[in-house]
Amino acid sequence: MEGWGRYPxxxxxxxxxxxxxxxxxxxxxxxxxxxxxxxxxYGDAAIGEHSTLMCRGLSxxxxxxxxxATLTVEGGVMLSDILRAFVPRGYFPPVVPGTKYxxxxxxxxxxxxxxxxxxxxxxxxxxxxxxxxxxSGETLTCSRGRNADLFFATVGGMGMTGIIAEATFxxxxxxxxxxxxxxxxxxxxxxxxxxxxxxEDVTYSVAWIDCLSQGASLGRSLIFAGEHATLDQxxxxxxxxxxxxxxxxxxSLPFDLPQWVLNKTSVTAFNEIYFRAGARKAAKTxxxxxxxxxxxxxxxxxxxxxxxxxxFLQHQCVVPAEDALPxxxxxxxxxxxxxxxxxxxxxxxxxGGSGLLSFPAPGYTLALDLPVTQEVFRLLDEIDELVVKxxxxxxxxKDARQSRHTFEAGYPRLAAFKExxxxxxxxxxxxxxxxxxxxx
Amino acid sequence: xxxIGKTLLLIGGTSDIGRATALIYAEAGWDVLLTGRKRSxxxxxxxxxxxxxxxxxxxxxxxxxxxxRFEDFVGAVSPLPDTxxxxxxxxxxxxxxxxxxxxxxxIMRTNFEGPALLLGLLAERFAARGSGTIVGISxxxxxxxxxxxxxxxxxxxxxxxxxxxxxxxxxGSGVRVLxxxxxxxxxxxxxxMKLPPLLTAEPREVAQxxxxxxxxxxxxxxxxxxxxxxxLMTAIRSIPEPIFKRLxx
Ligand SMILES: Cc1cc2nc3c(=O)[nH]c(=O)nc-3n(C[C@H](O)[C@H](O)[C@H](O)COP(=O)(O)OP(=O)(O)OC[C@H]3O[C@@H](n4cnc5c(N)ncnc54)[C@H](O)[C@@H]3O)c2cc1C
Numbered sequence: 104m105e106g107w108g109r110y111p112x113x114x115x116x117x118x119x120x121x122x123x124x125x126x127x128x129x130x131x132x133x134x135x136x137x138x139x140x141x142x143x144x145y146g147d148a149a150i151g152e153h154s155t156l157m158c159r160g161l162s163x164x165x166x167x168x169x170x171x172a173t174l175t176v177e178g179g180v181m182l183s184d185i186l187r188a189f190v191p192r193g194y195f196p197p198v199v200p201g202t203k204y205x206x207x208x209x210x211x212x213x214x215x216x217x218x219x220x221x222x223x224x225x226x227x228x229x230x231x232x233x234x235x236x237x238x239s240g241e242t243l244t245c246s247r248g249r250n251a252d253l254f255f256a257t258v259g260g261m262g263m264t265g266i267i268a269e270a271t272f273x274x275x276x277x278x279x280x281x282x283x284x285x286x287x288x289x290x291x292x293x294x295x296x297x298x299x300x301x302x303e304d305v306t307y308s309v310a311w312i313d314c315l316s317q318g319a320s321l322g323r324s325l326i327f328a329g330e331h332a333t334l335d336q337x338x339x340x341x342x343x344x345x346x347x348x349x350x351x352x353x354x355s356l357p358f359d360l361p362q363w364v365l366n367k368t369s370v371t372a373f374n375e376i377y378f379r380a381g382a383r384k385a386a387k388t389x390x391x392x393x394x395x396x397x398x399x400x401x402x403x404x405x406x407x408x409x410x411x412x413x414x415f416l417q418h419q420c421v422v423p424a425e426d427a428l429p430x431x432x433x434x435x436x437x438x439x440x441x442x443x444x445x446x447x448x449x450x451x452x453x454x455g456g457s458g459l460l461s462f463p464a465p466g467y468t469l470a471l472d473l474p475v476t477q478e479v480f481r482l483l484d485e486i487d488e489l490v491v492k493x494x495x496x497x498x499x500x501k502d503a504r505q506s507r508h509t510f511e512a513g514y515p516r517l518a519a520f521k522e523x524x525x526x527x528x529x530x531x532x533x534x535x536x537x538x539x540x541x542x543x
Numbered sequence: 544x545x546x547i548g549k550t551l552l553l554i555g556g557t558s559d560i561g562r563a564t565a566l567i568y569a570e571a572g573w574d575v576l577l578t579g580r581k582r583s584x585x586x587x588x589x590x591x592x593x594x595x596x597x598x599x600x601x602x603x604x605x606x607x608x609x610x611x612r613f614e615d616f617v618g619a620v621s622p623l624p625d626t627x628x629x630x631x632x633x634x635x636x637x638x639x640x641x642x643x644x645x646x647x648x649x650i651m652r653t654n655f656e657g658p659a660l661l662l663g664l665l666a667e668r669f670a671a672r673g674s675g676t677i678v679g680i681s682x683x684x685x686x687x688x689x690x691x692x693x694x695x696x697x698x699x700x701x702x703x704x705x706x707x708x709x710x711x712x713x714x715g716s717g718v719r720v721l722x723x724x725x726x727x728x729x730x731x732x733x734x735x736m737k738l739p740p741l742l743t744a745e746p747r748e749v750a751q752x753x754x755x756x757x758x759x760x761x762x763x764x765x766x767x768x769x770x771x772x773x774x775l776m777t778a779i780r781s782i783p784e785p786i787f788k789r790l791x792x
Binding site: 122123124163164165166167169174175176184188192 | 583584587588590591593594595596597
């Protein structure tokens with residue numbers, strides 16, 4: 104079994120779960136089990152120590168109350184299904200990650216952040232209630248007022264507290280399926296950070312950094328700021344269908360690409376074209392379909408095969424805002440110098456997270472992909488030192504390799520989390536490879 | 544969502560094809576009545592469909608083998624649906640059916656007796672009203688008996704013949720009768736089998752086809768979900784028996 108990055112690979116017995124009633128027995132009877140949604144976490148978070156409970160079969164929605172836009176679904180419901188059902192009805196999920204092929208259980212367990220984290224927090228902040236199947240097999244209702252400690256351990260808890268059988272959260276009303284997007288071009292990292300700061304009252308914002316440019320243009324980037332387009336905006340555009348269901352064309356990579364395809368020349372050329380294209384659109388507002396704005400990569404199914412069979416790592420850290428500029432510059436320089444081609448890096452501003460192990464912390468987060476090679480592990484260890492020194496941390500949903508030292512330094516509420524695991528018996532029942540590796 | 548005042552009766556609401564079909568009708572604004580063997584399981588599907596679409600979805604417990612209950616059920620169903628789709632089916636295990644009468648009987652009754660009796664009853668009420676559409680899900684397996692699944696195939700062949708006769712009789716009465724043969728479908732029934740991609744449909748594709756043909760103005764009476772099945776089955780039907788019996792299909 105492997106994660107989205109295809110590294111590492113571990114043996115684990117897959118157990119299918121089709122009906123919610125079967126959860127109690129399955130969970131109570133097993134040790135070293137972890138829940139798995141759609142396997143979009145990159146590393147070893149969704150690989151059980153001994154067995155892995157495949158939760159995709161828990162795919163039914165339970166109820167929707169249009170009075171307050173409250174939706175209750177089973178834990179294996181896919182975000183893509185929610186979008187498909189509710190965008191045409193004028194609702195959007197409160198927070199979405201960069202792919203729609205994730206489950207609600209996976210989004211809560213990772214407390215995923217979206218391009219609106221600086222304003223709206225993580226997905227977990229919008230969840231009002233969770234039905235959690237704990238080690239004994241019992242289903243506990245957890246909310247901010249009921250079993251609150253279990254609630255805050257489950258949000259961002261990477262499946263280590265139990266199986267999320269059901270969750271209730273609110274959708275946001277939207278007037279159209281379109282995003283009014285403004286592109287800002289910045290020449291270097293300092294400008295990029297400033298621009299993210301300045302777009303703070305815009306709902307969505309994210310920076311795509313050309314992480315191969317060096318020197319004066321280190322960190323040059325395109326910043327995409329977006330708002331859900333209003334009826335007026337859409338109405339003013341002839342031929343634009345308000346709730347257009349249009350889906351970007353999809354194709355899959357039919358085979359693994361050989362390693363040489365992603366070399367420095369090809370990636371540099373790609374980035375050059377990408378940035379020129381972005382710059383041409385700068386300053387004017389354009390309407391972009393939600394699918395393209397939020398999920399540009401989903402148009403290519405199985406793009407993880409781009410990196411070949413050895414797989415790839417994603418490095419995502421967050422560092423506090425105060426010294427973000429020197430720290431992130433140091434990191435980008437290191438990456439650029441190493442020449443380990445990543446198409447692009449993504450930079451976002453984050454607010455705080457609410458779960459005990461939630462990744463988001465006030466500051467800036469930088470994420471980039473690197474193919475698996477021996478040197479990359481060394482490079483990332485060095486980068487982690489910078490993260491630790493800056494008081495930052497790494498995202499567990501992306502992690503496949505960080506050391507215990509890096510992890511423990513980054514998550515100050517770890518002790519409380521472990522305590523709760525012990526108290527509920529979760530420490531014996533729910534263990535992923537990630538949990539073992541990091542000693543959680 | 545505002546309803547359009549039409550009702551679908553979906554018999555076999557917990558199957559993958561049934562669920563997909565009910566969802567497509569609900570998305571189009573229909574009210575839906577789902578039946579299934581176990582109330583809690585059907586209720587789960589009904590809640591799902593109604594949460595996704597805002598449609599009215601009701602459930603009714605009904606076992607396709609409990610034929611003595613059919614008259615009460617059909618008498619009570621209100622309003623009388625505009626379209627009734629029966630997706631009930633049971634593949635069973637051929638080798639077990641060769642040895643155990645009870646298993647063989649269950650397969651035949653589930654695929655033929657139950658669906659035929661129920662759709663027949665509904666057709667009578669539709670005919671009395673002078674309108675309605677009956678959709679039976681049969682199978683390419685009923686087009687010719689094969690060593691690997693002839694008990695199942697025989698049941699489906701029975702259903703195909705029944706629907707054909709019903710259609711013949713009701714022609715001109717305002718009641719349409721459709722026979723849908725999905726071919727291979729990626730469902731729980733075929734889970735774990737190796738299926739040829741070109742011949743294999745997704746449940747949603749089957750559902751879309753049912754909806755388009757049943758609710759559209761044109762379309763055949765006997766529908767193969769993927770077109771390629773029609774020439775293929777014509778070819779398979781035309782193989783002379785002396786040769787066919789030696790093939791291992
Ligand atoms: C292209 C791409 C872009 C991404 N962009 C972002 C982004 O912008 N922001 C962001 O925050 N993340 C992002 N991610 C990461 C992704 O959102 C998370 O990894 C998410 O958790 C994956 O969901 P999943 O359903 O596939 O879960 P899995 O990967 O299967 O599991 C993830 C974790 O959730 C747990 N889990 C899953 N289901 C359950 C359940 N029912 N009960 C209990 N625990 C469960 C697992 O044990 C595991 O620890 C991205 C990933 C990809 C591939």
